[in-house]
Structure formats: C-alpha cells, structure tokens
Amino acid sequence: MKRIVPLWITAIVGLVLIISNFLPGTRSWGEEATTWFGIIAAVAFVLGGGSLLKVHLKKISDRNSGWAYSMIVLGTFSATLAVGLFKIGVSPNPAFPDVPWSGDVQGQGTPFWWVYEYVFKPLTATMFAMLAFYIASAAFRAFRAKNFEAVLLLGTAFIILLGRTFAGYFMTSWIPVDGPFSGLRLEELSVYIMQVFNTAGNRAIIIGIALGIAGTSLKILMGLDRSYLGGGD
Amino acid sequence: MKRPSSLLQTNSLLAMLTVMVMISGAFAAPPAPTDVVAEDLPADGGGAAVVTWTIPEGVDGLEGFQVWRTETVSESTSRVGNERGAALLAIQNQAYANEYQRLVDVEGVAPEDASMQARAVARQAVIDQRTSVTPTETGPHGRFWVLVDTVSDDTDRLQVGKLSPSDEYRFMVYTVAKTSDGGVEKSAASAESGMVLPVASGIDVKRLPLFFILALLCGAVLFFIYWARSGRPITIRKIAGLSAVDEAVGRATEMGRPILYVPGIQDMDDLQTVAGITVLGRVAKTAAEYDARIEVPTSRSLVMSAARETVHSSYLAAGRTDAYNPDLIYYVTDEQFGYTAYASGLIVREKPAACFYMGCFFAESLILAETGNSVGAIQIAGTAMPSQLPFFVAACDYTLIGEEFFAASAYLSGQPDQLGSLKGQDMGKIIVGAVLIVGCLIATAAVVTGSESLMHAVDWFKGSVLSA
The missing domain is CATH 3.40.50 (Rossmann fold)
Incomplete structure (x- = not known):
C-alpha cells in the first residue's frame, strides 16, 4: 500500500499534466495539480524547518565545533521569521489606514525590506562574486595543453576571450570590415564560434536531455522506475 | 476681351475656397478604419482572437494602425486600486507636510514630536477623505482601453494573443498617418467591435505535431520495453561516472x-x-x-x-x-x-x-x-x-552529461524493462536525426531555389513543430 498509492497518484497526476498540455479544456486540471504540489511543498517546509532547528539545537547542546554559528543561524532565522510573520514596523496601507496589518511587508523602508536589502543581498552578492575566482582557477586547470584536444580547446577559448575584449578588436582592426576576410576579425570569429560550433554542440546535448526526460517520465508514469520512492519494490 | 467683374469675384472665391479646403485637409485627422470585427481564434488553446478591419482609402502618408482592446475586470480593479492608493498617499503626504510645518513653525514643537503628531493627523486625513476619492474613468465609447499592437499600413488583420479565456473583449482600431509637417497623427477611434470571448477549443491544433512526435517516441520506448521483457539481450555502454x-x-x-x-x-x-x-x-x-x-x-x-x-x-x-x-x-x-x-x-x-x-x-x-x-x-x-x-x-573527475544522467536509473538497476526504455530513447534519437537532416535539406533548398512552397513548409515547421 505504501508503494501503490504514491504510484497511482504519480501516474494519474502525470497523465493529467500531459493531457492538459494538448486539450485546452483540461488546462485548469494541470494548473490544479501544480497548485497541489505547491501546497504539499509548503506543508513539507514545516519538516524542513523542524530539521533545521533539530540539527542546530543538537549542535549547540553538544557544544560541537562551530556551535556559535548555529546560534547565529537560529537567532537570525527566528528574528527574520518574526519580522516577516508579524509585520513588525509595517505601516498600514494608505487605502486601509485603520487596518493595522494591511501594509506591504516587503514595501520599501520596512524592517523586512531592510533585512533583505542590507543583509541578505550583500551576503548573496558576496557568494556570487566568489565565482569569478573559481572560474579563473577552473580555467587554469582546464586549459592546460596536455594533448591535441586540449590545445584545440585552449585555442578556441583564447579566440573567444580575445574576441570579447577590446584587445581582440584592436589586434585585428587592420582587417577591413567590409572586405572578404572580415570574418577573420577576432570579434567576428568569436561570434561565429559561439553561434555555429557552440550552438550545434549545445543543441545536441539539449536534444539528448529532452529525450532522456521523456523516457524517464514515461518510466515513472508506468511505475517502472520507482527509485524516487526509496527503492525498487 | 474683358471679363465681367462678377465672374472674377466668383473665381476668386472658388480659389480661396479650394485653398481653404486644401489647408483644412492637410490638418484634418485621417479617417478611422471601418468594419472592425473581432472573432475568437478557432482550434486554439484559448486566449487568442483575430481582429480585422477595412483600410480607409486615400489616406495620405498612411503609417499603420493601432489596435486597442478593452480592459479586463481584473485590470480595471487593479488600475482603480492603484489610482485610489496614489491619491490617498498624496493626501496623506500633503496633510503630514502641512501639519508638520504648522507644529514646528507656529507652535514651536520639537521635530521628533511634530513628526509623530503630524503622522497621526495625516492618517486621520486619509480616513476622513477615503470615501471621497474616486478615480476618473474616461476613454472612447465610455470604456478603458489597452494598446495591443501597432501594425503596418498594408495590414488589415491582427491575431491577438495573451488574452484571458474567461474575459470578454472588444476591440477598436486607429489609423496612424504622417502629417505634412513630418509629425504623426491618429484618427478618431473606430467603431468598437462586437464582444468576443477567446475561449479554448476542444483540441489545440497547433500542438498536434508535438503530440504525434511524443506518441512516436513513447511508442518506441514501450516497444523496446516489451522487446526487452521477451528476453532479448540489450547491451548498454559503460558509463564511467556511474562505474566510479x-x-x-x-x-x-x-x-x-x-x-x-x-x-x-x-x-x-x-x-x-x-x-x-x-x-x-x-x-x-x-x-x-x-x-x-x-x-x-x-x-x-x-x-x-x-x-x-x-x-x-x-x-x-x-x-x-x-x-x-x-x-x-x-x-x-x-x-x-x-x-x-x-x-x-x-x-x-x-x-x-x-x-x-x-x-x-x-x-x-x-x-x-x-x-x-x-x-x-x-x-x-x-x-x-x-x-x-x-x-x-x-x-x-567524472561528469554524467545530460541523458547519461537520466540513464543512471536503468544503468544501475540493470532491469530489462529499464534498459529497454533506453533503447527506445535511441530510436527517438534516430527520428530526431532524420527530421534534422530533412529539415536542413528543405531549408537549404528553399534558400537556393527561392521556392515559396518550400519557404512555407519551413515556416510551418518552425511555427508549429518547433515552437509548440
């Protein structure tokens, strides 16, 4: 029973989603099914919140290394939750001035907005900015000319990099723009590589992915692939 | 021979009249399109209508046409709410500024206290005046209109998408023409079309090609699943990432x-x-x-x-x-x-x-x-x-690329059913490859020969198969 019910739910909802894509009259069924997923995910968030509290409270009670960070996590989690949930510091909506909770919690100037704007965004931007350094280190490793293929990759990458900078434009600016060899200008060459070679390779991968998705979906709908339920039987 | 003076006067008057008509013609708005008709787009997924109109004749400097549709109920509600909110916010800000100024300048209240008191007065001003704020509602034919698109001067038909299948719409069209001084002028609004409800039809014809492709692919997968179940051997290449x-x-x-x-x-x-x-x-x-x-x-x-x-x-x-x-x-x-x-x-x-x-x-x-x-x-x-x-x-060290990742389940389980599905996907690849080659050949032939029928075939393929 623990397996059969989820399998039937999966099969029915999957079929409804497919049908709703082709029969416009049933489109609302598909939207309904998607809404259900949102409800289930929202309920499951309680599980997630519980897990978060459990992990960090255990860390604090056991005095594991870095337990102070767990305190910060729980403190900021609770504070943000309270600010957002109770609309702390939110002025009423001018259209409904006598309704205290009618204001927009995310409106400019509210504490929730402030937390998002001056705490969350800079932290996120910091993590994202680290990507630049990681790209440099990964590129350094990837572009080592160990064999013929690696040399080709390095050469292509070099053209693309130069073609997208002023240096590349400057180096081949002596080739006339309207002449027969204009395609050899680095900025043109870079565009050509991206539009032809890169797009062709990318599309091949995308076609494979699309077929993989269709095949896997069919297996799941038919109940052949039950691994997402935790096992085969 | 000397002309009679009355005839001369008549000629002068006629000439003046002609010049006046020409001048007034140069500044007159272009005529609006006529016979504006809107119909629901047949055999679609809903949310689309077709608007047609008759192009007025003899319009100098005709530039194109603007097609407008009526607001939906939710759009009207939202607009009215925004207008009302903005008006009340303006009242609140004005009341706050006046009161703050009065308290600080006249009564000599400290700025912090003045700010607090002024906020209370401003809130009360909003409460007092909120029922008196009603947004204006104007527009041709007594409705509010939303610009849909501007089309060229030789177009007399527009397919309008992104409509709500549950809302009723009316359409109207303006003629847009260049004036003699290089500016652009709009005609008066055309008569509005009848009401149209862009409902969904039973089957979305545009998606039928996609349905056939999906059916073919699923058929191939199912066939090879049953093929594998019958005991025929199916081999799968080694996937390094999973073996590792x-x-x-x-x-x-x-x-x-x-x-x-x-x-x-x-x-x-x-x-x-x-x-x-x-x-x-x-x-x-x-x-x-x-x-x-x-x-x-x-x-x-x-x-x-x-x-x-x-x-x-x-x-x-x-x-x-x-x-x-x-x-x-x-x-x-x-x-x-x-x-x-x-x-x-x-x-x-x-x-x-x-x-x-x-x-x-x-x-x-x-x-x-x-x-x-x-x-x-x-x-x-x-x-x-x-x-x-x-x-x-x-x-x-190892990366499962795209479809290899989805093949993992079959690869790891080793079950004939799942391996058969991979074979079915390979058939899908053959079909896609064949379609790609045929498509490229047709598109190339269309460009080389300039054949209109081939061009139409390519356009149909792009518009209905690839975009579905």
Whole structure:
C-alpha cells in the first residue's frame, strides 16, 4: 500500500499534466495539480524547518565545533521569521489606514525590506562574486595543453576571450570590415564560434536531455522506475 | 476681351475656397478604419482572437494602425486600486507636510514630536477623505482601453494573443498617418467591435505535431520495453561516472572521511532531482556496505524527505539498518547562495573524500565543485543543465552529461524493462536525426531555389513543430 498509492497518484497526476498540455479544456486540471504540489511543498517546509532547528539545537547542546554559528543561524532565522510573520514596523496601507496589518511587508523602508536589502543581498552578492575566482582557477586547470584536444580547446577559448575584449578588436582592426576576410576579425570569429560550433554542440546535448526526460517520465508514469520512492519494490 | 467683374469675384472665391479646403485637409485627422470585427481564434488553446478591419482609402502618408482592446475586470480593479492608493498617499503626504510645518513653525514643537503628531493627523486625513476619492474613468465609447499592437499600413488583420479565456473583449482600431509637417497623427477611434470571448477549443491544433512526435517516441520506448521483457539481450555502454561510484565510496572508507551528496537545488517536481535521488540510492547502498558515512544536505524539504526514504531503503537492502542515521540527511535553506555557503563550508571543514553533485544546478555548480577540488575529494557530477556542464567537466573527475544522467536509473538497476526504455530513447534519437537532416535539406533548398512552397513548409515547421 505504501508503494501503490504514491504510484497511482504519480501516474494519474502525470497523465493529467500531459493531457492538459494538448486539450485546452483540461488546462485548469494541470494548473490544479501544480497548485497541489505547491501546497504539499509548503506543508513539507514545516519538516524542513523542524530539521533545521533539530540539527542546530543538537549542535549547540553538544557544544560541537562551530556551535556559535548555529546560534547565529537560529537567532537570525527566528528574528527574520518574526519580522516577516508579524509585520513588525509595517505601516498600514494608505487605502486601509485603520487596518493595522494591511501594509506591504516587503514595501520599501520596512524592517523586512531592510533585512533583505542590507543583509541578505550583500551576503548573496558576496557568494556570487566568489565565482569569478573559481572560474579563473577552473580555467587554469582546464586549459592546460596536455594533448591535441586540449590545445584545440585552449585555442578556441583564447579566440573567444580575445574576441570579447577590446584587445581582440584592436589586434585585428587592420582587417577591413567590409572586405572578404572580415570574418577573420577576432570579434567576428568569436561570434561565429559561439553561434555555429557552440550552438550545434549545445543543441545536441539539449536534444539528448529532452529525450532522456521523456523516457524517464514515461518510466515513472508506468511505475517502472520507482527509485524516487526509496527503492525498487 | 474683358471679363465681367462678377465672374472674377466668383473665381476668386472658388480659389480661396479650394485653398481653404486644401489647408483644412492637410490638418484634418485621417479617417478611422471601418468594419472592425473581432472573432475568437478557432482550434486554439484559448486566449487568442483575430481582429480585422477595412483600410480607409486615400489616406495620405498612411503609417499603420493601432489596435486597442478593452480592459479586463481584473485590470480595471487593479488600475482603480492603484489610482485610489496614489491619491490617498498624496493626501496623506500633503496633510503630514502641512501639519508638520504648522507644529514646528507656529507652535514651536520639537521635530521628533511634530513628526509623530503630524503622522497621526495625516492618517486621520486619509480616513476622513477615503470615501471621497474616486478615480476618473474616461476613454472612447465610455470604456478603458489597452494598446495591443501597432501594425503596418498594408495590414488589415491582427491575431491577438495573451488574452484571458474567461474575459470578454472588444476591440477598436486607429489609423496612424504622417502629417505634412513630418509629425504623426491618429484618427478618431473606430467603431468598437462586437464582444468576443477567446475561449479554448476542444483540441489545440497547433500542438498536434508535438503530440504525434511524443506518441512516436513513447511508442518506441514501450516497444523496446516489451522487446526487452521477451528476453532479448540489450547491451548498454559503460558509463564511467556511474562505474566510479564504488571507487569513490571505497576511497572515502579507506580514508575514514565522509561522503558528501548534493542532490541539486531544485524540488522534487524537477526530473533532475528525481534522477539525483535515484543515484543517491545506489551511492547510499554502497556506503552502507562499506560502512562509510554519507551526508546529504538538501535545499528543499521534500527532497530531504525523499532522500531519507531512499537512503533508509538502501541501508535496509544492504542489511545495515542499524547504521542508518536520518540526521545526516537534513534541510539547510531554499536560498541558492545560502545553501552554497553552507555546502562549501561543510566541504572545507569536513574535507569529504568523495563529493557527488547530482541534480539541477545553477551558478553554484562551480563554487561547490572547485571547493571540493581544493580539498582533494574525488568528485562525480551529473546534471542536465547545459550551461553548468562545462564547469563540472572542468572541476570534477567524472561528469554524467545530460541523458547519461537520466540513464543512471536503468544503468544501475540493470532491469530489462529499464534498459529497454533506453533503447527506445535511441530510436527517438534516430527520428530526431532524420527530421534534422530533412529539415536542413528543405531549408537549404528553399534558400537556393527561392521556392515559396518550400519557404512555407519551413515556416510551418518552425511555427508549429518547433515552437509548440
């Protein structure tokens, strides 16, 4: 029973989603099914919140290394939750001035907005900015000319990099723009590589992915692939 | 011969009249289109209508036509709400400014106290005047209109999409023409069309080609599943990334370090996450057999639940339920970079011997993979995000590229049913390849020969098959 019910739910909802894509009259069924997923995910968030509290409270009670960070996590989690949930510091909506909770919690100037704007965004931007350094280190490793293929990759990458900078434009600016060899200008060459070679390779991968998705979906709908339920039987 | 003076006067008057008519003609607005008709687009998925009109004749400097539609109820409500809100906000700001000024300048109240009192007065002003604020409602034919599109001067038909199938619409059209001084002038509004409800028809004809392709693909998959069930041998090429699972888990066991498994940052409604959970089952089973510790931080609650269930089943299958620890599979955060920060920190602190990245990834892919690389972990990644594949290829030891990732379930299970489905996918590839070659040939022939029928065929293919 623990397996059969989820399998039937999966099969029915999957079929409804497919049908709703082709029969416009049933489109609302598909939207309904998607809404259900949102409800289930929202309920499951309680599980997630519980897990978060459990992990960090255990860390604090056991005095594991870095337990102070767990305190910060729980403190900021609770504070943000309270600010957002109770609309702390939110002025009423001018259209409904006598309704205290009618204001927009995310409106400019509210504490929730402030937390998002001056705490969350800079932290996120910091993590994202680290990507630049990681790209440099990964590129350094990837572009080592160990064999013929690696040399080709390095050469292509070099053209693309130069073609997208002023240096590349400057180096081949002596080739006339309207002449027969204009395609050899680095900025043109870079565009050509991206539009032809890169797009062709990318599309091949995308076609494979699309077929993989269709095949896997069919297996799941038919109940052949039950691994997402935790096992085969 | 001398003309009579009365005739001369008449001629002069006629000439003046002609000049006046010409001048007034030059400044007169162009005539509006006539016979504006709107109809629901047949055999569609709803939300589309076709508007037609008759182009007025003899319009000098005709530039094109503007097509407008009526507002929907929700658009009207939203607009009225916004206008009302803006008006009340203006009242509140004005009342606050006046009161603050009065309190500070006239009564000499301290600015902090003045601000507090002025806020109370402003709030009261809004309460007092809120019923008196009613937004104006004007527009041709007594309605509010939304510009849909501007079309060229030789167009007398427009297919309007993105409409709500449950709302009724009327349309009107303006003529747009150039004036003699180089400006642009609009005609008066045309008569409005009749009411049209852009409902959905029984079948969306535009999506039929996609349906046939899907049916063909599913048919091929089903055929080869039954083919495999009949006992015919099906071979599958070795996938290095999946074969390396044992090696990675073994290494972690030998080194006494944990295994980190990241199932992507999307929820269970993403098929990549499902595929990631499938591979997790195999990795967890091997880890249970080797007695290695596997840690699974997730960025979605549902993924955490599914991962716990999967890992538990794997430990059960390996006969090691006593070693199963649900606390090692936990939720971190839904936020992309919050999760990345946690996972990166975990990698640096715990120094896992093996890292698995299996699921849907975005910009965090390289941050995670490079951090794992820096601690010397053996890394296996799998994703169907084409933009992240190069990063994983550069930073990981093995990468499951796109369809290999989805083939993992069949590869790991070795069941004939699942292997048959892979063969069906190969048939799909043959079909796609054939369509690609035929499409390229037709498009090339259309360009070389300039044949209109071939051009139409290419356009139809692009418009109905590729865009569906």
